[in-house]
Amino acid sequence: MCLAVPGKVVAVEExxxxxxxxxxxxxxxKEVCLAYLPDIEVGDYAIVHVGFALQRLDEKSALATLELFxxxxxxxxxxxxxWQRAAAEAGTAVPASVSSQPHVVSEEA
Numbered sequence: 001m002c003l004a005v006p007g008k009v010v011a012v013e014e015x016x017x018x019x020x021x022x023x024x025x026x027x028x029x030k031e032v033c034l035a036y037l038p039d040i041e042v043g044d045y046a047i048v049h050v051g052f053a054l055q056r057l058d059e060k061s062a063l064a065t066l067e068l069f070x071x072x073x074x075x076x077x078x079x080x081x082x083w084q085r086a087a088a089e090a091g092t093a094v095p096a097s098v099s100s101q102p103h104v105v106s107e108e109a
Contacts, residue, residue, distance in 0.1 A: 004049035005069065006062035007032070009042050023048060026066045 007023035012034065014020070019034035023046070030051070034040055037053045045062035046053035057065075 003069070004047050004054065006045050006047050006057050006065050008062070009040055009044050009046065009053075012040075012042055021053065023053070026070060 005025050007025040007030070009021045009032075010024050010029065011022040012019060019038060021032045021034050021040070022029050023032045025048075030048075032046075032048050033052045035052065037046055037056060040046055040053060040056060045057045045059055047055045047057055
């Protein structure tokens, strides 16, 4: 599934002439392109789809949407730990060296 998910901008930087951000989606942090929202700042919320921030969103709406997504399991499906999923499917435990790593997902273009 590929959702448009609200997230909070936690860091902004310019890379090769393009504004990029680290965006927190309820615990999963991903790299997002800000080309469509050039004036968004740290602390703002945005709807993100396939790595692009598409629309600014108020905090109340963003948090309500994240809560609904969490209730239906959409956040786990979209951002869940791939090591945990693979281990569950294999019927084994995740090695300690892997499971202790922070959940940060970076998508290279």
